[in-house]
Amino acid sequence: MVTIKGLYKKFGKQQVLSGLDLSISEGxxxxxxxxxxxxxxxLIKSVLGMxxxxxxxxxVLGKNIKKNSEYRHKIDYLPQIANFPSNLKVKELxxxxxxxxxxxxxxxxxxxxxxxxxxxxxxxxxxxxxTKQKVNLVLTFMFDSPIVILDEPTSGLDPISMLRLxxxxxxxxxxxxxxxxxxxxxxxxxxxxxxxxxxLEGKIYFKGTISELKTKTDQPDFEHAIASILTENHA
Amino acid sequence: xxxxLKYSFYDLMRSxxxxxxxxxxxxxxxxxxxxxxxxxxxxxxxxxxxxILVPLIGTIFGVMYYYNNKEFTExxxxxxxxxxxxxxxxxxxxxxxxxMSLILGLGLPFVFYGLFESSAIWDFSLLLIxxxxxxxxxxxxxxxxxxxxxxxxxxxxxxxxxWLFLGVIYDGxxxxxxxxxxxxxxxxxxxxxxxxxxxxxxxxxxxxKLDISALLGYTGAIxxxxxxTNYGLIVSFIALSLWVILPVLRMTITSKKKDF
Numbered sequence: 001m002v003t004i005k006g007l008y009k010k011f012g013k014q015q016v017l018s019g020l021d022l023s024i025s026e027g028x029x030x031x032x033x034x035x036x037x038x039x040x041x042x043l044i045k046s047v048l049g050m051x052x053x054x055x056x057x058x059x060v061l062g063k064n065i066k067k068n069s070e071y072r073h074k075i076d077y078l079p080q081i082a083n084f085p086s087n088l089k090v091k092e093l094x095x096x097x098x099x100x101x102x103x104x105x106x107x108x109x110x111x112x113x114x115x116x117x118x119x120x121x122x123x124x125x126x127x128x129x130x131t132k133q134k135v136n137l138v139l140t141f142m143f144d145s146p147i148v149i150l151d152e153p154t155s156g157l158d159p160i161s162m163l164r165l166x167x168x169x170x171x172x173x174x175x176x177x178x179x180x181x182x183x184x185x186x187x188x189x190x191x192x193x194x195x196x197x198x199x200l201e202g203k204i205y206f207k208g209t210i211s212e213l214k215t216k217t218d219q220p221d222f223e224h225a226i227a228s229i230l231t232e233n234h235a
Numbered sequence: 236x237x238x239x240l241k242y243s244f245y246d247l248m249r250s251x252x253x254x255x256x257x258x259x260x261x262x263x264x265x266x267x268x269x270x271x272x273x274x275x276x277x278x279x280x281x282x283x284x285x286x287i288l289v290p291l292i293g294t295i296f297g298v299m300y301y302y303n304n305k306e307f308t309e310x311x312x313x314x315x316x317x318x319x320x321x322x323x324x325x326x327x328x329x330x331x332x333x334x335m336s337l338i339l340g341l342g343l344p345f346v347f348y349g350l351f352e353s354s355a356i357w358d359f360s361l362l363l364i365x366x367x368x369x370x371x372x373x374x375x376x377x378x379x380x381x382x383x384x385x386x387x388x389x390x391x392x393x394x395x396x397x398w399l400f401l402g403v404i405y406d407g408x409x410x411x412x413x414x415x416x417x418x419x420x421x422x423x424x425x426x427x428x429x430x431x432x433x434x435x436x437x438x439x440x441x442x443x444k445l446d447i448s449a450l451l452g453y454t455g456a457i458x459x460x461x462x463x464t465n466y467g468l469i470v471s472f473i474a475l476s477l478w479v480i481l482p483v484l485r486m487t488i489t490s491k492k493k494d495f
Contacts, residue, residue: 011494050312051494072315079313083306087249096242100314139310 001026001147001178002047007056009042009202016042017053018202026146029169029179031189034199035230040182041080043199044149047180048077060147073101076143080151082136086125090116090135093124097139107142113164114138130156141168148172148179154188166192190222198226200233239311239324240331247300247332256292256333260340268348274355275445278362281341282441285366286434287402290373293333294394297377300329302387309495319487322378326486330374334367341366361444365437368475372433373398375482382489405432422457429458430471433478440471 002024009017016039024030032040045051047058049065049072057064060071084093094107111117114134119127127135133156140148150169154162169192172179183189189196196213198206206213206229210222219225247253263284267277301308304325311321345359377394384390409428413421429435443462461467 045495048313050309052492069315069317072313075313077313079306079310081306082310084310085246085304085307087246097314100238100311100316 001061002180003057003059004043004047005057007043007046007058008054009039009046009051010054011042016202017046017056020056020199020203022197022204022207024178024180024197026178027173027176028194029173029181029192030195030197031193032180032182032197032199033189033226034205038199039202040199041151044077044151044180044182048072048075048149074145075147075149076140076145078136078140078148078150078153080155082132084124084132084135086123088124089121090124090127091120093135094138094142098142101143104142104144106144107138110138110141113168114161128156130158130161133157134161137165137168141172144175146177148177150179150181152183153181154183154185162188186223186226198229200229205229205233236317236320236324236327239316239321240327243300243304243325243328244332247328252296253332253336257336257340260337261343264341264344268344274348274353275358278355278358278441279445282362282438282445285337285362285369286438286441289337289366289369290402290434291398293330293370293373294377294380294398295391296333297326297329297374298381298390298394300325301378301381302390312495318490322382322486322490323483326374326378326483329378330371333370333374337366337370338363358441358444361441365440365475368479369433369437372475372478372482375479375486378486379482379489382486382493401432401434406435409435426458426461430474433475436471436474440468 002022004020004022007017007020008015016037020039020043022043032043034040042051046053047060047065049069057066059065061074063071065071088096094111098104098107111120114137116131116134116138119131119135124132124135133153137153140150153165153169157165166188169179169181173194181189181193190210193210195209196206197204198213206216208216210225213225214220214222217225217228219228263281267280268274271277271280308321308325312318341363376397380393380397381390384393409425409432412428413425416424429439439458439462443459462471
């Protein structure tokens with residue numbers, strides 16, 4: 001699905017990715033974890049073509065993504081910070097994104113799921129952070145693409161919406177999609193993900209299931225396993 | 236690109252600032268016409284306002300729009316769209332909505348005043364054309380500045396400096412050069428110097444069209460010889476077009492290389 005070979009990226013003097021190799025197979029939920037500044041978002045943005053790598057090769061669905069924008073038809077992306085033009089209404093934004101990508105009716109179901117109907121005629125500038133995130137989720141999931149990338153999907157969500165999101169992610173997985181998630185909430189990651197990709201200093205430190213991680217670090221639970229990686233490497 | 240253009244245009248058409256800008260020109264047009272009662276004088280006063288204000292608004296609006304829409308632009312970048320069409324669309328959206336405010340705001344009072352029967356229609360059209368050019372130029376420059384500066388404050392600072400430089404400082408330097416080298420023939424130098432600054436170029440174009448070049452003295456005569464002819468007019472418009480095309484080109488190239 002997604003293959004990355006020898007990816008390097010430097011921002012100014014800071015080497016963010018240093019020779020990262022990763023291959024993600026089809027189907028399943030992959031959590032990308034790592035300490036702050038480890039290059040999670042840079043990795044995701046490189047796959048999306050928003051960050052242009054200094055060196056290395058990325059291919060999505062077997063095609064090199066360099067100088068190509070068509071492959072993004074196959075990717076749904078949820079950005080970390082959702083900030084929309086404040087003069088647009090929710091309804092209009094959804095219509096606009098559909099107009100830019102392709103027609104779909106999936107949005108009605110998602111609006112229903114996240115109880116957004118009363119907000120459809122409100123301007124985006126007046127919405128609360130959590131509601132904006134819900135709109136963001138609708139925009140992401142309505143296209144039914146084979147690859148879904150979620151950058152901090154839980155931020156600002158209330159507990160009920162969080163539950164709905166988990167169900168939604170599971171349902172998408174059932175359809176055979178490949179889902180990449182970054183999150184700081186370990187319990188969320190533990191609950192939803194099939195595999196963990198742990199990034200440290202711009203390289204993949206670990207890739208495997210949670211139980212493999214627990215055996216490797218010799219820790220009884222997931223949170224401690226992650227903590228032990230961090231203390232070992234940053235002590 | 237047209238879809239992006241359409242949406243940023245709609246977005247701006249709904250913003251309060253477009254109306255403030257429109258209302259300002261409307262008011263200015265009405266006040267000048269109905270208090271002045273002289274169309275040519277009104278055009279000259281308008282020129283003085285437009286030459287300074289249009290670049291300022293273009294730069295500020297361009298920079299502001301870019302920074303305000305940054306996160307949304309990132310969302311667009313993740314869609315199957317080309318980078319160049321995203322940025323060109325946004326740029327044209329801003330530039331066209333600003334030009335519309337200018338053309339409608341000034342045009343309406345003039346039409347009601349009876350512009351079509353007046354001989355000043357060409358002067359007035361030239362005023363609106365140069366105003367539109369200045370909007371296109373300075374919005375493009377603003378987008379360039381914003382694209383090259385992550386830091387908002389820095390971006391705004393450079394934008395204001397650019398406006399100040401081309402609007403005021405450039406003239407000062409130009410004048411000092413002319414005085415310093417007054418013993419030499421300066422007609423070519425002053426012609427080129429005028430061409431290199433879009434604000435000066437617009438001002439000279441309008442002044443000469445208004446037939447008050449006598450005010451400009453000897454240089455005025457040379458200018459009249461050059462700009463007054465069709466050849467000069469064409470060269471001037473080519474220069475103005477270059478001022479639009481080059482920044483737009485740089486904008487598309489920078490946007491392709493940039494990390495978001």
